[in-house]
Each structure stands twice: as structure tokens, then as C-alpha cells.
Amino acid sequence: xxxxxxxxxxxxxxxxxxxxxxxxxxxxxxxxxxxxxxxxxxxxxxxxxxxxxxxxxxxxxxxxxxxxxxxxxxxxxxxxxxxxxxxxxxxxxxxxxxxxxxxxxxxxxxxxxxxxxxxxxxxxxxxxxxxxxxxxxxxxxxxxxxxxxxxxxxxxxxxxxxxxxxxxxxxxxxxxxxxxxxxxxxxxxxxxxxxxxxxxxxxxxxxxxxxxxxxxxxxxxxxxxxxxxxxxxxxxxxxxxxxxxxxxxxxxxxxxxxxxxxxxxxxxxxxxxxxxxxxxxxxxxxxxxxxxxxxxxxxxxxxxxxxxxxxxxxxxxxxxxxxxxxxxxxxxxxxxxxxxxxxxxxxxxxxxxxxxxxxxxx
Amino acid sequence: xxxxxxxxxxxxxxxxxxxxxxxxxxxxxxxxxxxxxxxxxxxxxxxxxxxxxxxxxxxxxxxxxxxxxxxxxxxxxxxxxxxxxxxxxxxxxxxxxxxxxxxxxxxxxxxxxxxxxxxxxxxxxxxxxxx
Numbered sequence: 327x328x329x330x331x332x333x334x335x336x337x338x339x340x341x342x343x344x345x346x347x348x349x350x351x352x353x354x355x356x357x358x359x360x361x362x363x364x365x366x367x368x369x370x371x372x373x374x375x376x377x378x379x380x381x382x383x384x385x386x387x388x389x390x391x392x393x394x395x396x397x398x399x400x401x402x403x404x405x406x407x408x409x410x411x412x413x414x415x416x417x418x419x420x421x422x423x424x425x426x427x428x429x430x431x432x433x434x435x436x437x438x439x440x441x442x443x444x445x446x447x448x449x450x451x452x453x454x455x456x457x458x459x460x461x462x463x464x465x466x467x468x469x470x471x472x473x474x475x476x477x478x479x480x481x482x483x484x485x486x487x488x489x490x491x492x493x494x495x496x497x498x499x500x501x502x503x504x505x506x507x508x509x510x511x512x513x514x515x516x517x518x519x520x521x522x523x524x525x526x527x528x529x530x531x532x533x534x535x536x537x538x539x540x541x542x543x544x545x546x547x548x549x550x551x552x553x554x555x556x557x558x559x560x561x562x563x564x565x566x567x568x569x570x571x572x573x574x575x576x577x578x579x580x581x582x583x584x585x586x587x588x589x590x591x592x593x594x595x596x597x598x599x600x601x602x603x604x605x606x607x608x609x610x611x612x613x614x615x616x617x618x619x620x621x622x623x624x625x626x627x628x629x630x631x632x633x634x635x636x637x638x639x640x641x642x643x644x645x646x647x648x649x650x651x652x653x654x655x656x657x658x659x660x661x662x663x664x665x666x667x668x669x670x671x672x673x674x675x676x677x678x679x680x681x682x683x684x685x686x687x688x
Numbered sequence: 689x690x691x692x693x694x695x696x697x698x699x700x701x702x703x704x705x706x707x708x709x710x711x712x713x714x715x716x717x718x719x720x721x722x723x724x725x726x727x728x729x730x731x732x733x734x735x736x737x738x739x740x741x742x743x744x745x746x747x748x749x750x751x752x753x754x755x756x757x758x759x760x761x762x763x764x765x766x767x768x769x770x771x772x773x774x775x776x777x778x779x780x781x782x783x784x785x786x787x788x789x790x791x792x793x794x795x796x797x798x799x800x801x802x803x804x805x806x807x808x809x810x811x812x813x814x815x816x817x818x819x
Contacts, residue, residue, distance in 0.1 A: 354726075
């Protein structure tokens with residue numbers, strides 16, 4: 327039987343169509359994924375992301391350990407209450423997962439990792455932790471929900487206690503507050519403002535209902551995917567995996583090469599790749615003709631070579647198809663995508679495609 | 689449970705067909721099919737006046753999830769297509785048997801409809817697919 331989050335019954339109650347995602351029974355939509363997408367861009371939506379895992383890293387050498395296993399540098403988090411996005415790499419510089427690190431206290435960080443990789447990640451972290459004074463705990467007592475959209479914070483706040491309201495009132499983007507065992511962060515995967523909330527499993531069904539009553543619409547994984555792709559955010563397993571480095575995944579900005587003295591797993595491989603020249607890159611593509619770009623479709627650049635779509639979809643905000651694709655590094659601004667045996671012209675654009683509900687590129 | 693109107697005929701590829709009073713046949717896709725597809729975003733419909741054979745591809749329906757071919761249930765000539773679906777493809781999801789109709793055929797032989805599944809036959813097929 328597939329895994330179920332603590333909100334499984336709530337999803338059925340809300341009319342969800344359930345699908346398997348990485349071995350979890352999750353809602354793909356509650357009626358229309360396009361309507362849910364618009365709700366998040368225009369108002370407020372709520373997502374159950376309790377299939378992801380929160381892993382607490384505690385101990386004297388928590389920071390030293392994370393500075394070794396992560397390609398971004400957690401020393402950048404100078405005050406508790408700040409979060410950092412980046413990748414965990416293997417020795418070849420390949421991406422094991424992308425994740426967010428929350429600096430809770432000196433000697434205490436929390437990582438939130440993807441559902442499909444949680445077991446692999448915990449096994450890797452445990453192995454790498456040998457020799458560090460650090461303890462790892464997977465917080466199966468916590469559920470995770472995300473409320474996203476221009477009205478999300480205003481509506482969510484109505485449901486919070488006075489103490490929680492105070493804690494989140496002054497939150498800046500990528501900062502978080504802790505309150506009575508809850509962690510409330512101003513982060514998200516949609517390109518909109520909002521909060522991601524880690525709360526006790528025992529409370530989540532009740533709060534889900536409260537958020538719905540406050541006028542926040544339930545949204546499934548279908549909308550989650552179209553929102554993140556419009557926002558230019560990668561999906562692990564589609565846009566990157568253990569055979570791709572951050573340099574090939576539009577994530578060079580998440581690698582902290584400075585200070586040069588920081589040794590981290592994958593550093594040597596990345597430096598070598600830079601020296602030899604990065605051969606393939608991840609770009610954004612836009613198809614304005616009628617048609618939908620989808621994962622694994624071939625990208626053709628005459629005279630240069632071929633690539634592949636890693637994620638593609640119809641963009642509800644734009645009204646046409648967008649995609650991320652891994653292509654030769656020297657490809658220009660135009661290329662073609664093979665869709666059902668026809669070659670259609672597409673434009674190369676730098677992600678994101680949509681910001682603040684509007685098209686970003688010219 | 690999907691809606692399967694008893695007065696219609698059905699194909700194994702999830703199209704429905706309705707014989708109208710003027711002897712023409714209206715075709716669309718079933719409620720079950722639109723549920724499987726998810727939100728429809730583009731539809732390619734056949735050309736009016738095209739002569740088509742039963743079982744041939746008549747068009748393509750693209751949803752957020754996947755692209756799917758539409759097949760012609762009976763042989764004949766396409767006499768009309770639903771232009772509303774160009775601007776509002778979501779009608780296929782919201783009203784698959786009504787405003788979501790796709791095209792109309794002048795059949796070569798009305799009797800050909802008897803080759804199609806009736807509502808019970810289609811319901812059985814849908815039930816067996818779900819296992």
C-alpha cells in the first residue's frame with residue numbers, strides 16, 4: 327500500500343483525485359488544476375507537502391557537517407531564522423537532491439528534502455555523518471503545508487494564534503519563525519508570496535480545515551507543477567538527477583565556491599567541469615504555437631546538436647506551453663522541438679517565465 | 689463513477705456517438721475520458737467536408753497531462769466541427785456530452801452505429817480498465 331500523509335482523509339473529503347507520487351497517495355487536483363493554478367496566482371491556495379521529509383541536524387558539529395555535505399554554504403546563515411536553498415552532491419558533482427536548510431540555532435539546523443529521495447538522502451547523510459559530532463532525526467511527528475498566493479499570508483494569519491501572528495508579522499522572504507513547536511517560513515515553490523508551515527501531525531487536519539474556512543483553496547500536485555515551472559524552479563528527478571551537476575541545471579548560483587578553503591563533497595568534480603568547460607546547460611523554452619511541450623521530447627538546434635525537454639507543460643498564466651530543456655551549451659536563441667513527429671520552432675528564454683503573475687521575458 | 693448516458697453509443701477508445709433526427713451523428717469524448725485527461729488545453733478537429741473511415745484518427749486532444757488521439761466511430765463525411773472548442777477547450781471537461789461535442793458526421797450508413805457499444809457495454813469496459 328502506498329504511503330499516506332496525515333491529510334489523506336481531508337483530501338478525499340475535498341473531492342481530490344488521488345494519484346501515486348513517489349509511492350505516496352497524493353491529490354493531483356480537486357476538480358481543475360488550471361483553476362487551482364489561477365487561484366494561487368490571484369488569491370490563495372493551500373498544498374499538502376507532508377510527503378516531504380524534515381530532517382533535524384543537531385550537535386556541536388552540525389554546521390561543520392553541513393558545510394561538508396552541501397554545495398551551498400550554511401555559514402551564510404548568520405542569524406537563526408534564515409533559510410538557504412541548495413544541492414547535496416555526490417563525489418562526481420551529481421545532484422543527490424535539492425533542499426532547503428533552516429538555521430534554527432547554533433548546533434541545530436533543519437533540512438527539508440524531497441519525497442522521492444528522502445530515504446536515499448537520510449542514508450547518505452547518516453553515512454557522511456560518521457566522524458562528525460552530530461545527530462540526525464527524521465521528524466515524522468511533523469506535517470508540512472504550504473499556503474501560497476498574494477492573499478495567502480493575510481488569510482493564513484486570521485487562523486493563527488496571537489503569538490503566531492506576532493512571530494510571522496515581520497517575516498522577510500526566506501526567513502522563518504518558530505513558535506510552540508511550529509516552524510513557519512516565508513518560502514515556497516510557486517513564485518508567489520506565502521508560507522510553508524511545519525506543524526505537529528496531531529494538529530494538521532484541524533488547521534487544514536481552518537485554512538479552508540479562511541478562504542484558502544485546496545490545490546494539488548498538478549497546479550504545483552505548473553506553478554513551479556512558470557516560476558523557473560527545477561523539479562528533482564525531472565530537471566536534474568545524480569547524472570547532472572548544478573552547472574548543467576541552471577543552479578550554478580547555489581554553489582558557494584568561496585571561501586576556497588571550504589571542502590565539500592563534489593567540489594573537485596565541479597572545479598574540473600568548469601576548467602574543461604560546461605558542455606550542456608538547462609534553458610527555458612517557449613512555444614507560442616498551439617501544442618504542449620512535454621518531458622523527453624527532442625530539442626533540435628541545426629548545426630549545433632540535440633537536447634531534451636526535462637519538464638514541459640501548458641502555462642495557464644501565459645496561455646501557451648513552456649519548458650525546461652537540457653541542451654548543448656553553445657546553442658543560440660532559437661531551436662526546434664519535436665512534438666509527435668513534427669518539428670516546431672521555439673524560443674530560448676532565461677527562466678523564470680512568470681513573476682508577480684506576469685510574463686517576465688520579452 | 690463517470691456519467692454514461694444510456695441513449696448514446698460508445699467506442700472502445702472512449703468516444704460517444706449520437707444519431708440525431710436529421711440522420712447525422714454527433715461525436716465527442718466521454719466523461720470517463722475527460723476525467724482521465726484532466727484539463728483540456730488544445731483541440732485539433734477534423735476538416736469540414738473530410739471523408740473519413742471508421743477507426744481513423746479524426747483529431748488530437750491535448751490536456752495538461754497528455755495528448756490523445758480522437759477516433760472516428762463511423763465512416764462518412766465531416767459536416768460540422770465545434771468552433772467553440774478553439775477558444776474554450778475546457779467545455780470538453782465541463783460538459784462532455786453537451787457543449788463539449790466535437791464534430792458531426794453525415795454517415796455512409798446509419799446501421800454502422802449498431803457496431804458500437806451501448807451504455808452497458810461501455811460501462812463494463814470502463815470497469816474492467818480500472819483493474
